[in-house]
Every structure is written in C-alpha cells, then in structure tokens.
Amino acid sequence: MASELIFYTNPMSRGRIVRWMLEEVGHPYRTEIVEYGPQMKSPPYSDINPMGKVPALRHGDAVVTETAAICAYLADAFPGAGLAPAPQSPARAAWYRWLFFGAGPLEAAITNKACGFEASEEKSRMLGYGSFASVMDTLEKAVSASDYLAGDTFSAADVYVGSQVAWGLRYGTMETRPAFERYWGRLKDRPAAIRAARIDDDLLVKTRPA
Template identity: 65%
Template sequence: MTDELVFYTHPMSRGRIVRWMLEEVGATYRTEILGYGPTMKDASYRAINPLAKVPALVHRGVAVTETAAICAYLADAFPQAGLAPAVGDPERGAYYRWLFFAAGPVEAAVTDKALGVVVPDEPRMRAMVGYGSMAEVLDALEGAVSGREYLAGGRFSAADLYVGSHLIWGMQFGSIERRPAYEAYVARLADRPAAVRAREIDDRIHAEMQQG
C-alpha cells in the first residue's frame, strides 16, 4: 500500500468535478483516462467500480466511487486545504446537507427531467419519489445560494464545488433553468484558479482524444 492517488476519469464526465477538487486540495495524483465502452467495462476496472463508470479514486489501496463521496473524502484526507468545516463545527451540518442535497434530489430531479419522467401530481407518488418536484428542488437550491457567499461557514468548501458544478453544467446545457441567484453564485466559483486549471486540463485531454 502506498499513498499514491490514482484518478480514473473521462474528460467529458462527472470526473470534471473531481478534477477540480483534486486541483483545489493540491495533492499529487496520477490520471488514468478511460474511454466509454469496452475500456470502462474491462474486468480490471470493474474491480474498482463494478458499475463500470467514472469517476473513481484509489488512495492508499482503497477505492472511492460516487462523485460527492470522492469530494467529501478528499476534503477530509487533505484537511490543510480547508475544504470542509472541522468535525465539531456546527457548520459541518450545512456542509453535508447541501453536498448531499445536490447528490440526491438535484441529481434525481435533473435526470428525470432529461429522461422525460413526469412525477404524477399526487401526494403519495411524490412521497415515493422523494424530491417532490423539480420546482421544489430548484426553489430549495435557490434559497441555499441566496443571501450568503458560500454554503457553509462563510468560506468556500467542497459543498460549493459540488453544488456549483451542477449549476454550471446544468445551466450551460439547459437541464437547470437560469436564475439570477444561481448565476451570481457560480460567478464566485468558476474563476477560482483551481477551477480554471481543471477545465484547461480536461479540455486539452478531450481535444487530444478527438484528434487521435
């Protein structure tokens, strides 16, 4: 077992969120680029992620999958980066709340919308779905990013990175409607040096893949 940090990704995937997180923590890492299709479905990669999807991270011999989990893991593994409120800090509750709100209700609502899934307007059905409706999810998210600079403790954290990534991507591709509160919030995030570096790395890799 070594301290090596290995990042499995594709430049046009949720791995872009993890790349940003890795650049924020400032850790040395090795990138393994996987193509969609046979490469991801190879048995050697399925041993890391049985769902044959990216991103995934291997650190100290342990595999971590699921983008929000990877962000939370990195924030705790590299506390010197200051990307999570300390254990015992009351703001850690807000940090976890919004990090996993994006991983749960936001992801589910946006995916259902993209697939054309319509939740019946009936209380029992909405209770089964969990997130209620797309409008309720977006309103809750708007409330979270309004009237404050960041989601937890008055400083940028992994929760902002994860929530902000969903808003940036969703507004760009139309899966999340543009709202002034969202745009003001992501404007504070998108030009962070680590975010810029991460985009440049993945954009360059994607361009190289297109050429080759």
C-alpha cells in the first residue's frame, strides 16, 4: 500500500510503543500530536477514535486503534521489515500468543496492581489473568525460553511486550527479575528504539506547558 501513514499520538502515552514500531518499519509517516483534554475527546479526532484515546493510525482509508493491533497491522502491512513470522508457522503462533498476552493479561495485571486492586484467591478465577504473580511467572518463562518472544528473531511482539517490560522496570510497576532485565537489555540498544525515544523525548519538551 502506498497510502500515507498518519500517526496520532501524544509523547506521554502508549503511542511511544507505536513510534518505536514505526521506526522499525522504516516507512515515512506523518505525526499528529493530540493534546489531552477537549482536543482528544472532540471532532475531528473523536472521528478517528471515539474512545478519545491515543495512539491511532490512519493508512489510506484504514484506521487502526489499540496499540497491539497497530503493531500487528504495521508488521503485516510492511512485510519487508521482517517484524512478523511466516503465517501458519510455530513462530507465528508464538507471535500471536505474546502480542495478545501483552495486550490482555500483562496489561490488566500491571494496571490493576498499580491502582491498588487485588482480587481474593476465590475471585481471581473471574479475572482473565488470574493473579499478578502468575502473570510475572509466565512472562519470565517466555523471555527466558529464547532471545525473542517469537523465537530467535526480533518481531513486533518484542516491540509491544518489551516496551511494557521497560516501563515496568523503570517505574516499578512490575517485579524486577534478572530475566526481565536481560530481555530488555537485548532490546534497548536497537537503533529504532533509540530514535523513537529521542523523537518523543524532544516532543515532550516542546509540548510541555511553560
């Protein structure tokens, strides 16, 4: 597809994950900064995402929201970047598994813990992730099994889950385990990750109220 990529984001959002993904893809894109408050909740942006949240992506007539979905879409839309394993392969199965694990159990467990919510053992069966401890144990096994989540090759799953690990370690919202530190250590020096962080850090300075 040759259509223009338009990236709607705010440097203080999960859009930083998509920025990294876009830098890995390497296709030109245009950034639209959406301010928190009335702009994010009102047209024209609410026509892009009625939830009034960022990030979002427009690619020609296609609109994608939800960070993990955007990462998956970009990997498929730009296969030359090599960010998605071959369809119907074991690596592709792992790719789907850990993208959805990151968007579901991992995100929910970290958010609930940060908000001070902890279900009783009996009610934990009602939660999609069970318990925070089980999520951390599962993630530890995943990042210890191989260098990357979908095998020996870096992929969009590592952009998404790796970003969550980085934030969790930095802000203390997830447990500091050697396996997590080693995993992030394999990702943090990627040129695209460094470029993306620099772009958003610069935007953060420019958009911060005086």
